[in-house]
Amino acid sequence: MGKIERIEVPAADRDRLETLVRDRNTPQKVVWRARIVLLTDEGLRATEVATRVGTSTLTVRRWRRRYAQAGVDGLLKDATRPPGRKPLTxxxxxxxxxxxxxxxxxxxxxxxxxxxxxxxxxxxxxxxxxxxxxGLKPHLVKTFKLSTDKPFVEKVQDVVGLYLDPPDKALVLAVDEKSQIQALDRTQPGLPLKKGRAGTMTHDYKRHGTTTLFAALDVATGTVLGTCMKRHRHQEFLRFLREINRATPRHLDLHLIVDNYATHKHPKVKAWLAKHPRFHLHFTPAWASWLNLVERFFALITQERIRRGAFTSVPDLESAIIDYLEHHNADPRPFVWTASASAILEKVARAKQALESQH
Missing domain, CATH: 1.10.10 (Arc Repressor Mutant, subunit A)
Structure with missing residues (x-):
């Protein structure tokens, strides 16, 4: 069909088209299709109609042709187009x-x-x-490690029990060391964040030494007792235990959740604990650091203060860490543990079964 510059619209169609234009419930795409036909009936050319309606000349001609073929009902439905390619089988x-x-x-x-x-x-x-x-993502891979600790079940039940049902007149503290925190300084200053551009920092850096953060997270309140030391031997761990002893009320028992690092089981540590019976150590299973809530705090301080920081010396780094601890403790929020021991053990059992079925 060639170009249509003139359309004769019967009175019944005109009334129906004008009703569509006036009706507030008419979709806007139908309104401007009806206007195209009405303006064409008034003798306007396609370019003039396009200007009045705010669309292209090709669109005006397409909907005039649709009206000529199917009447007003043809304006109410969108055009169906055959797919460019056959659908996949x-x-x-x-x-x-x-x-x-x-x-x-x-x-x-x-x-x-x-x-x-x-x-x-x-x-x-x-x-x-x-x-x-x-839901296939071949480019992604997630890491995992199933614990091979023989008393795995007993340790999970012990630690999770402290989270979900802590003992009376006692503090539950998640304790660990974040070792080898590097004082890194960038070789060149970066550009600040701005609209349309991420902040920048150089990929290379200067090393100025390392420090270790000893931290004890109060599971109930979210406050963190922390200190930085050069190394993380049993000597430093004993110093931190003494600091915990001084900083906590003497009438409360202390239940410390720790990992299986040899420092925590050193004979001198055991001897000190024997002289301080209010201290009770609870060990997470091997390869199950995710059971220690203080790891969540370590992730937080790494993300918010350390990873993007630039530090010219170890004292500069340690000052930033202590400042972060003070800011955190000014408005602490506890990390709420919700998973029961039975739910964790069922999930681990399913993972082991899946691995065994694959191998």
Whole structure:
């Protein structure tokens, strides 16, 4: 059908079109289609109608042609267009999924959208859509480590019991050392954050030494007792235990959750603990540092203060750490533990079963 510069609109159609334009419930796309037809009926050319409606000349001609073919009802429905390509068959989709899950690409450890597209003869966008629909992300890998500690169950129940049902007249403290914190200074000053641009920092740095943060997180309140020391031997751990002893009320028992680092089991540490019976050490299972809540605080201070910091010396770094501790303790918020021991053990059992089934 050629260009249509003039349309004869019957009175009944005009009334219906004007009703559509006036009705507040009419979708806007239908309103401007109706206006196109009404303005054309007034004798306006396509370019003039396009200016009045605020659309293109091609759009005006398309909807005038639609009205000429299907009347007012043709304006109420969007045009349907045949797909540019035939949809992928279920067999093709299943082949991509199976290859992603069970095969490796040549000379590589994981598929990319383009390597998969090259093998299957699909476009990389088709591979992307299949992976997205099936929740497949070959480019990602997560690390894990299942504990092989024989008393794993007993230790999980002990530590989680302290979190969910702490003893009366006692403090539960999650204790650990964040060792080898480096005082790094950037070789050049970076650019600040601004609209449309992330802050920048150089990829290289100058090393000015290291320090170790000893921290004891009060599980109930979220406050953190911390101090920095050069090393993390049993001597330093004993100094920190004495600091905890001085900083806490003497009438309260202290239940310390610690990992299996040899320093925590040194004979001199055991001897000191024997002389201070209000101290009770509870060990997390081997390879299960996630059970110690103080690790969550270490992640927080690393993210908020250390990772992007620039420190010209170890004292500069230690000053920043102590300042962060003081700021944190001014408005502490506890990390709330919610997982029960049974839920953790069931999850670990499922993970072991899955690994055994794969090997």
């Amino acid at each position: 279920a067999a093709v989709i299943q082949r991509v999924v199976d290859m992603t899950l069970h095969e490796k690409p040549p000379r590589a450890t994981q598929w990319s959208v383009r390597s998969m597209a090259a093998v299957t003869g699909l476009s990389h966008t088709s591979v992307q859509r299949i992976w997205h629909a099936h």
